[in-house]
């Protein structure tokens with residue numbers, strides 16, 4: 001019995017570790033560094049109906065134990081992803097979670113319908129939480145009714161389970177979580193980035209051309225842990241947790257908070273081998289904790 | 305191949321005001337294939353500062369299995385780097401990107417190498433390789449002031465060298481383009497690295513000449529995965545955009561929209 005194996009809707013994970021969307025492209029670059037079949041799954045870069053160039057540069061800025069980004073969902077578009085990116089990933093024995101983004105319900109639905117038919121796409125991650133695009137995206141993620149309706153519309157056409165990616169930039173994330181569950185979501189992924197700014201010391205102007213960016217990295221982990229802790233207690237569907245995961249101990253924290261699996265984002269930039277390193281370290285971490293199967297840790301924080 | 309290497313510091317000295325020359329040894333050196341490639345350096349083993357710092361490879365010594373980088377200690381990351389001592393280990397990812405095409409200039413021909421500030425370092429290894437194959441190199445190096453200028457002697461040993469400082473404290477007063485006017489156009493190719501306005505001025509002054517420019521952009525991953533470092537392109541290429549880290553940092557003149 002594989003101690004790290006985790007089963008989630010649509011996903012048979014060898015281990016609960018997967019790179020987060022936008023921090024791993026479509027896998028090619030990291031595929032030059034290690035065997036991607038080692039990963040539990042891969043969350044690919046957001047795919048929109050039409051290809052997008054994204055925002056002007058500078059698109060990233062470093063902050064205390066974190067970074068801001070405003071990439072703006074640059075991607076080759078649905079057709080490019082279907083024709084080039086997904087077929088290339090088929091050489092690996094790894095489930096793909098396709099991050100789907102759009103500006104209105106119709107294009108989310110169209111992308112979801114087509115991309116969920118790709119043989120290696122085992123689940124969708126509905127991105128209603130990107131803070132870096134002008135319309136759409138986050139507007140769905142901050143209104144419970146809109147989040148519900150979009151989830152329902154996508155569920156209707158998707159061939160695979162649908163996870164919804166929540167934004168932390170809301171007053172009460174539990175409301176959104178309950179709304180997407182009611183809309184038929186099979187799971188939740190959380191959190192996306194927190195909106196922030198950095199100013200240039202000399203000029204006083206924002207460093208990021210888009211003015212605001214999304215904060216990620218170790219700095220956001222306490223916020224993410226708190227939100228996973230809360231949401232996992234009000235929904236029945238599983239959570240893939242993320243936000244600042246940088247080492248094995250962070251994975252344990254997210255599982256304890258109530259996540260069933262964990263995504264690693266920004267840490268891939270700091271150490272491109274971080275995912276395989278964590279996967280390798282997990283069994284001894286389980287020994288240390290006296291735990292046999294990794295799922296035993298899920299939700300420890302709110303057990304009586 | 306790109307590798308992550310814990311390289312050992314074999315030398316570190318301040319060669320000009322806040323400008324450091326650091327020597328590193330490790331198996332990564334064996335992977336470097338062209339001048340102008342860069343490395344992505346993690347300056348601390350903690351998560352503060354978080355991101356790696358992109359720094360060009362200034363010189364390669366395959367026999368000693370050693371490479372040299374030259375950097376300005378300015379922000380938090382490079383300041384920490386400047387505190388590393390001989391024997392310390394540094395987490396280095398590389399070699400990254402595509403360097404200057406040495407093959408574009410043939411033996412007997414002349415190349416002009418134009419560098420500005422911390423864009424000068426990669427031109428040193430480039431000049432070593434070009435001169436070694438019989439290319440005549442003319443160097444035009446621009447600095448803000450004399451006290452931040454470096455490697456004049458090293459470049460003079462390789463060929464004709466002109467220095468320009470903005471305040472005139474060394475060489476001629478003004479910009480590299482002022483010196484370029486004096487050199488004329490009796491050369492085959494040019495290679496340049498420096499701040500964007502300088503690259504733009506060089507490219508404009510040498511319209512019609514074959515040239516290669518090395519670009520700088522804020523980076524996340526450094527390997528082509530995050531789309532942080534993109535630049536728009538001109539109609540001189542089929543690509544709609546380029547990533548400085550993995551498609552570059554060196555591009556033929558005219559390709560990147562400046």
Ligand SMILES: Cc1cc2nc3c(=O)[nH]c(=O)nc-3n(C[C@H](O)[C@H](O)[C@H](O)COP(=O)(O)OP(=O)(O)OC[C@H]3O[C@@H](n4cnc5c(N)ncnc54)[C@H](O)[C@@H]3O)c2cc1C
Pocket residue numbers: 061062342355356357358359360361374375376377378379380381382383422423425426519520521522523553
């Ligand atoms: C391909 C490439 C090659 C380079 N080669 C050299 C070199 O040989 N010598 C040298 O001194 N400098 C070089 N630079 C610039 C160098 O990367 C920055 O000066 C350095 O990252 C600044 O870090 P810091 O800790 O001093 O500043 P901080 O202000 O702490 O940096 C904050 C963040 O901004 C980024 N950043 C700041 N300035 C720049 C910049 N000019 N370009 C890219 N990112 C920046 C940093 O990487 C970091 O993520 C190169 C840049 C690139 C892209």
Ligand SMILES: Cc1cc2nc3c(=O)[nH]c(=O)nc-3n(C[C@H](O)[C@H](O)[C@H](O)COP(=O)(O)O)c2cc1C
Pocket residue numbers: 020021022023045046069071073099127130165191192193215216217218220242243244245263264265266267524530
């Ligand atoms: C450069 C960058 C690009 C991102 N792009 C996307 C994206 O396309 N879609 C998405 O849902 N999230 C995107 N994210 C958010 C991450 O997937 C993740 O939710 C967030 O960064 C928190 O995790 P981390 O702290 O481990 O990075 C991006 C994050 C970064 C840093």
Ligand code: FES
Pocket residue numbers: 522523524525526527528529530531532533534547548549550
């Ligand atoms: S720095 Fe990530 S794509 Fe260039």
